[in-house]
Amino acid sequence: MKYFRLIWKNAWRKKIRTSLTILSVFVAFLLFALLSAIGFAFRGGVDVADAERLIVIHKVSLINPLPMSYMNRIAATEGVASVTHASWFGGYYQDPRNQFPQFPIDPKSYLDMYPEFTMPTDQIQAFERNRTGAIVGQDLATTYGWKIGDRIPIQATIWTKADGGRTWEFELEGVFSSDDPRSSTAVLLFQYDYFEEARAFGKGTVGWYILRVESGADPIQVANAIDLQFANSPNETKTSTEAAFAQSFMKQFGNIALIVTLILGAVFFTLLLVSGNTMSQSVRERISELAVLKTLGFTDRSVLGIVLSESVLIMLLGGLLGLGLGWLIIQGLAQQIGSFLPGIFLSPKAIVIGIGMMIGAGILAGIFPALKAMRLSIIDALARA
Amino acid sequence: MSEILARLEDVCRTYQKGREKVEVLHQLNLEVPKGDFVAIMGPSGSGKTTLLNLLGGLDKPTAGTVNVGGAELSSMSNSQLSRWRSTNIGFIFQFYNLLPVLTALRNVELPLLLTDFSSSERVKRASIALDIVGLADRARHYPRELSGGEEQRVAIARAIVSDPALLLCDEPTGDLDREKADEILRLLQVLNREHGKTIVMVTHDAQAAEFANRTLHCDKGTLEARVAA
Numbered sequence: 001m002k003y004f005r006l007i008w009k010n011a012w013r014k015k016i017r018t019s020l021t022i023l024s025v026f027v028a029f030l031l032f033a034l035l036s037a038i039g040f041a042f043r044g045g046v047d048v049a050d051a052e053r054l055i056v057i058h059k060v061s062l063i064n065p066l067p068m069s070y071m072n073r074i075a076a077t078e079g080v081a082s083v084t085h086a087s088w089f090g091g092y093y094q095d096p097r098n099q100f101p102q103f104p105i106d107p108k109s110y111l112d113m114y115p116e117f118t119m120p121t122d123q124i125q126a127f128e129r130n131r132t133g134a135i136v137g138q139d140l141a142t143t144y145g146w147k148i149g150d151r152i153p154i155q156a157t158i159w160t161k162a163d164g165g166r167t168w169e170f171e172l173e174g175v176f177s178s179d180d181p182r183s184s185t186a187v188l189l190f191q192y193d194y195f196e197e198a199r200a201f202g203k204g205t206v207g208w209y210i211l212r213v214e215s216g217a218d219p220i221q222v223a224n225a226i227d228l229q230f231a232n233s234p235n236e237t238k239t240s241t242e243a244a245f246a247q248s249f250m251k252q253f254g255n256i257a258l259i260v261t262l263i264l265g266a267v268f269f270t271l272l273l274v275s276g277n278t279m280s281q282s283v284r285e286r287i288s289e290l291a292v293l294k295t296l297g298f299t300d301r302s303v304l305g306i307v308l309s310e311s312v313l314i315m316l317l318g319g320l321l322g323l324g325l326g327w328l329i330i331q332g333l334a335q336q337i338g339s340f341l342p343g344i345f346l347s348p349k350a351i352v353i354g355i356g357m358m359i360g361a362g363i364l365a366g367i368f369p370a371l372k373a374m375r376l377s378i379i380d381a382l383a384r385a
Numbered sequence: 386m387s388e389i390l391a392r393l394e395d396v397c398r399t400y401q402k403g404r405e406k407v408e409v410l411h412q413l414n415l416e417v418p419k420g421d422f423v424a425i426m427g428p429s430g431s432g433k434t435t436l437l438n439l440l441g442g443l444d445k446p447t448a449g450t451v452n453v454g455g456a457e458l459s460s461m462s463n464s465q466l467s468r469w470r471s472t473n474i475g476f477i478f479q480f481y482n483l484l485p486v487l488t489a490l491r492n493v494e495l496p497l498l499l500t501d502f503s504s505s506e507r508v509k510r511a512s513i514a515l516d517i518v519g520l521a522d523r524a525r526h527y528p529r530e531l532s533g534g535e536e537q538r539v540a541i542a543r544a545i546v547s548d549p550a551l552l553l554c555d556e557p558t559g560d561l562d563r564e565k566a567d568e569i570l571r572l573l574q575v576l577n578r579e580h581g582k583t584i585v586m587v588t589h590d591a592q593a594a595e596f597a598n599r600t601l602h603c604d605k606g607t608l609e610a611r612v613a614a
Contacts, residue, residue, distance in 0.1 A: 002498050002504070003498060005487075005491065006484075006487070006491075006495075006498070009484075009486040009487055009491075010486055012486075013485075013486050288482065289482070289484055292478075292482045292484070293495070294467065295441070295443060295470065295476050296470070296471060296476070296495055296496045296499070296543075297467050297468060297469075297470045297471025297472070297496060297499050298467065298471075298499065299463075299464050299467040299468070300463065300464065300467075301464075302499075378443050379438055379443055379444055382478070382482075
């Protein structure tokens with residue numbers, strides 16, 4: 001720390017050059033923060049997936065429904081501890097832009113299946129009692145300012161009612177939350193019984209089943225056993241782990257992780273060239289000063305450390321500013337589009353990786369100039385000065 | 386006879402210049418007693434600066450031994466020499482070699498960064514050194530805001546701040562006019578006489594050499610003694 005003033009002053013020797021370098025680092029890490037958060041949102045379902053939960057969908061596609069009668073047969077399969085179901089409703093609130101997931105579910109078995117969603121017991125009971133009741137996640141309640149007791153009209157885009165109406169009205173009975181910031185709570189859940197009774201078509205079907213395997217049971221074996229019992233039927237199934245299901249769902253949007261990696265790779269390669277050039281110039285300009293430091297008694301290692309620290313400092317200055325602004329933008333985005341792209345979040349892991357990249361890039365950019373400074377011959381450098 | 390601070394015995398220094406070997410110092414012998422102020426004069430290329438570099442542990446002899454303050458420099462590693470220089474030698478250069486990004490006070494503080502002194506202690510000692518050279522009021526000024534004479538005074542303060550026994554001055558007045566040069570030389574005399582610093586000064590200037598206790602003439606890699614007037 002006692003060298004900090006020296007390192008700081010040297011870093012700002014050429015203010016415009018250093019500012020421009022910091023700006024390029026800033027832009028790179030701003031991009032890193034935004035792309036990480038977007039990548040995280042697309043990967044979110046995979047990260048929070050429970051290894052003991054399996055998803056059963058129609059073998060043709062997720063859009064094709066499965067018979068309700070499968071419920072008991074799945075529950076009776078060896079290795080299955082519990083089972084529930086959900087369906088895609090696909091409505092919107094007030095305006096077609098206000099889209100978020102809505103699932104008709106069986107309250108008791110669904111909430112038992114997802115213990116990570118927490119809600120006061122009285123709200124759970126009120127939801128179970130009210131056939132037209134609904135519960136929403138805290139994210140959604142915050143976005144639309146909903147309070148318990150509010151009536152929420154949802155316009156159906158798929159499921160018209162038996163009376164021809166498209167407006168489904170729910171009474172808000174509870175708000176659930178999740179302690180895991182990676183879990184999206186931008187979802188509305190309502191009673192399947194009401195859905196089944198009121199919809200115009202598709203009766204006796206569900207979208208997909210979710211099951212929990214017994215402790216110690218092999219999830220792959222259980223999945224195979226379920227698919228086997230519905231093989232050669234009109235509604236064959238495809239059972240996968242929750243993570244695999246989330247991954248295949250995510251791949252509908254393309255290989256986001258690869259796109260993010262390629263963009264960031266190009267940005268950081270350019271960044272290394274820019275900052276490496278800055279450090280080389282900076283060291284070339286003060287060869288005699290570095291020789292003076294060595295004359296005064298600074299060891300080769302100290303000089304190496306001073307130059308490397310300067311390079312890392314520039315990276316940290318730009319990088320932390322970039323991450324900071326990125327975090328603010330992501331907070332804003334989460335408010336604006338959180339229900340459309342739930343789970344958009346700059347994770348602590350991404351922040352740690354970002355800081356690691358700043359230090360790594362600083363060392364890479366500074367290592368050659370620093371080695372040059374370290375190997376500097378005092379006599380030659382002073383003679384040239 | 387007073388105690389010998391620096392002793393060079395049969396020192397040779399040869400440089401490789403392409404395929405040719407150039408012998409800059411040839412079996413040179415020198416003794417510098419503690420408290421001495423020695424001026425070394427001689428034509429360019431006579432080996433004056435090489436001699437100073439050997440005394441300061443910046444260079445090693447090809448043959449012979451260099452002993453300063455009881456330390457045998459020829460056998461020390463580079464990192465040992467760095468640590469040794471930080472406490473035993475003060476360097477004063479012709480072109481001051483101050484760091485332009487630091488104030489006078491922070492330039493003087495530089496050698497103390499290599500010590501275990503606290504920040505406040507470092508500042509206190511650097512302030513005292515600046516006071517000794519008469520620049521206490523210029524502590525917050527950057528080198529670009531100082532005259533040449535003032536810059537050299539700051540360089541002297543930096544050289545004495547860690548209280549080394551030996552000051553090595555390479556043409557300390559070479560970049561100054563007569564008046565400023567004499568001020569610097571009088572300051573070196575004060576450091577020698579009142580603060581007991583041993584000084585070895587390389588100079589081309591005969592008038593500057595007159596401020597020393599004795600003058601040695603360096604020519605073709607050997608030294609010849611001349612008693613100062």
